[in-house]
Amino acid sequence: MGEFCKTVELQLNQSLPVLDFIKTNVSSFLGVCYEKEILELDSAIAAKYREPMVLIGWYIAVASYFCGNVMLSESKLTIIMKKFWVPMELFSLNAASLTVISVAMKLPMHLTSPMPGEIDQVAKVRSLGFMCIIMSTIMPSLATMDSKSLVSNVTALSILVLTIVVNVGIQIKTQVITHASFHPFSMPPFMAAYIYMTTPSLKKVMERKYQATLIDQNLHENLILFNVEELRQLVKRHWIMAATSSPQFVMATTPLSSASSIICAISTVVCICLSWHAPASIKRGKSVYIYLTNAIYFTQSVGVVIGAVATMYRYFAVQRIKSFANQNQKHFSVFKVEKYWTQVLCDWKEICISSEYLPDNYTLLRNNVLRSFIGLQSVIVVSCKIVERIPIVVIILFMYCSSYFKSLTDVFITPSTASSSEDTDEDLSNYVLVLEDDMQLIKYPVKRFLDTLSSVKKFTVWNPCNNLLKLVEKSVAFEGVEMFDNGCIQSLLSSELVNSWSLPIISLTCIAIVIPSINKDLIDNLLKSVIEGLFLTHRVEASLNTTPEYINIHRATKVLSREIENKHECLKTTSKRSAYEGKTPIEIIKSFTHRAKDIVTKFNRSTNGEQVEKENIPIKVIVANSMYRIAQMIMHTYEIKNLEIVEDELFMRLSNMIADILLACLTNIPRVIKMKCREGAIEKREASVLVAAGLLEKTYEIIRRLETRELPNIDPEKMGFINEWRLHFKQP
Template identity: 30%
Template structure:
């Protein structure tokens, strides 16, 4: 089943990719939702749980469970009659308690069994090819029977006997499998006449309720082309339109849940962004991973004197909401995980800053109290960063450490700190106060976030491209939640018309590898 659905998914995935290029150059909520809904329908229709639930074998086993529970209920009633007869049992009252517990458990089982039974009958999965054995039921057994891999065969009677025995055993297994499938389909075929009236009544009630709901809400915005993205096995009939609408409503519900968790602090920070392609912010964006830039700039801001505790906490909250989104973008663009070590350096530096208010074990809140202005703070951070890098270079004897990707986390953070501090010092004004520097740093952080999150629509769509059938539904669900969560963020960034990078060019996407090779001495 998985192999068959994988081939169908790859075919539909190629078809969806042809229309995906239009979303790269901009963000439109309706278009983004419409494109992602295709992958949601593919994920839901190929979900292993849903796939098994609508199969005839599962429905037949559920029906058998249902009838066994009916028989057990009769036994329970008979036991109630027998216990009224005078006499004692050596187990006393425990017999009654055990039967009651079993009865309640069986009651829950019969409800679940009936639901599976009704699902299969309502889908009418076996109605078109009732007596046909689809290839996926016996394909694996048939391949094993026709293969001689793993068997050592000699030119004697034992080799012939071994092959004949293997053929006979697997032929018997194939026959048993065919019997199980045919028996299941037969049970479903005849039981459908018994369940059909209930299914018909339920479908009419459901149609009436949906019609009333659509009239009150203005109708469902469902793309009629979504039906072509439903993944079905051979022998299955198309799912009803109501099920596709139900899938879309569930996806819209996840978007709504995401909206309720919107990053309000980050949105307020992004309002400060003036992204104007200035040479200063462009150099920052092209040098490091976005997350490392943000962490470094935030560390500098926290170290500034004469800044209230409330302002620091507000900035940390905003960055805390933005970093997870930036990490999603970076992981998506860094397809080969070349920059994983640099992202890890940013993560470890951020945890230290958030929890201990420290940068590479340097206290930022009390370690710079002697500094009278911002220039001294920047120069002190630059000197300490230079000291860390130069000290590591003098102690390192490993030739592989010449590769920036092999730098320790604290050295990567120090290299970034030195470069950014020096960049800011080049444009530092003597009359610039700490409050002005604080606002300047906040604008820089907002600009870096804006430059990064411009690529978020591409990253969200890329999350839906999950080929593993077990993870597909979970991944697409997370993408819808992220879409709702960042809808306002993306709308705010889109208003500034920020350019989106070329996602196909990995060198332009993450160009910090060669840049990190620049030593502090340079």
């Protein structure tokens, strides 16, 4: 265009007849040419700077897909586990999820490039609905956070939502977005801020009721139960208490969560209507994200549907549970605001702050502001209760029609036969904890919770310890607990270390599995049994051996067990039998002795004989010291009896000692189950009871065997320590 303008200018200047006319108009003509050239240059520059928008579009689409996929995974998992309140465990509010959500919300915050196309307009509105669905879905997870995390995450969430709302408001005001129905989309995210005001109070109420139920139902008794049926009943009682007092469940049953679900359903309908009836005034143009705008729109649309179904399923499930309570007469009593909704603000109001640097009217102003917030909180609670009651007619019709759709209720509502088969005559409704004092759940909702427990146990990896059961059946009288260390072998370390359950088991196993002439199947079965047993001994030690001197030993046993299981090594020496072919048992034991002694001696030289704190002794040294004492004990036992070491007899002796130690340790499993049932933190209590239920299923047959065994008369509080067992056997 520049060359063309110069040519025209030269020709016009050479045309003498019209020279005067041209001289008066050529500047205007050339100005048009130059403006055209500048516009083309600007267009080329703009096209160049729009190239990264494609990659940004991919970024948005991937973030949207991630959010939708996680919501789908959570929904499928909760349906499989029959957790009808749809808790969010994978997709909770934290720094990572907030980052992903902010990336997925790029479209409504896009202000730098024109997006006049119809798909651009609809995609922006769909992103708002997607945000609403995400926030409503993860809202119950806010209740699982501690106060510090809750403040930071809710603050970050509020800033993000406020930024989006302001940006969209500016775009609507300036006619950049012609869809004006965005206001309901921001309500659930702002409700999260008010959840922060109520979560601490809700937790305190439920914790108080939990402790009161423990006392009323005599669940504080510290008895060692070896009856599996009693243990099962104990787990069921604590599961009902833990599940109904779970912060996520409590939050899911509140009017805030129910109203949020309804608003999300409305926003989903609005999004669909806006997509089908886009205004004709919207220009059809090419998006700066090209084809990726369609991908973003489709991905977020699927996410909206998934989230809407999940939140409404939660809403109907919770309302159905409430309908079985004695709340029918309270369905329309919505104007009562319970104390726990405003307790935090009231506590703030009662705090007296005095300082000479504050103005005289500071206290009055502060109290007035807090009164305003208390009033606003009450209005929000009442409003949510009203919104929660809107679909009550639909729910009543659904309840009446459910009998005609048995196939549907069998999947989503009716308890499965698995839970029914486990039901007992005991009424567990006394263990249900609810916020309202005058609300009690009857048998049907209790079965729903037991159905959840059965489903969780069914789909978890707590398989019975069949190999371990075969091994511990060899135990006769717990003699191996005393025999593995007779006290004649002195420690190589200057400080005497305590004994643990796992360490001697691993040391004995390392020696037993390398005996060359033993049948390979016997070796494999022993190793499988020990691996199953170590899983349980680690649980016992983590629950009962919690003093500082045991912590380092626990780490040593876990490292050594992983080396044996995965690397087939012990003290950096192979545990494969092929490496010991042609060696006698005494040579094998001596090789372990020399290797262990070298490691400990080297450590002693490095410390110049100075005593090292037990917590600072290296893991390898702890293992080596144990291996040295046990290997020396084996040789000493045969020497004092003047016996020849026979491979089969040695393997049998070591196997029996391992079985004795394992069974003695497993006598503490019932106590560990009770401790797991009484987890202190309310946020972790539900998961802890599930661990207890899994332990019970895994050790069911072993506990049944213990019912018929005569156990030593040891204080239950001391049975968790192997040294206490050894002291008991040494007594005359």
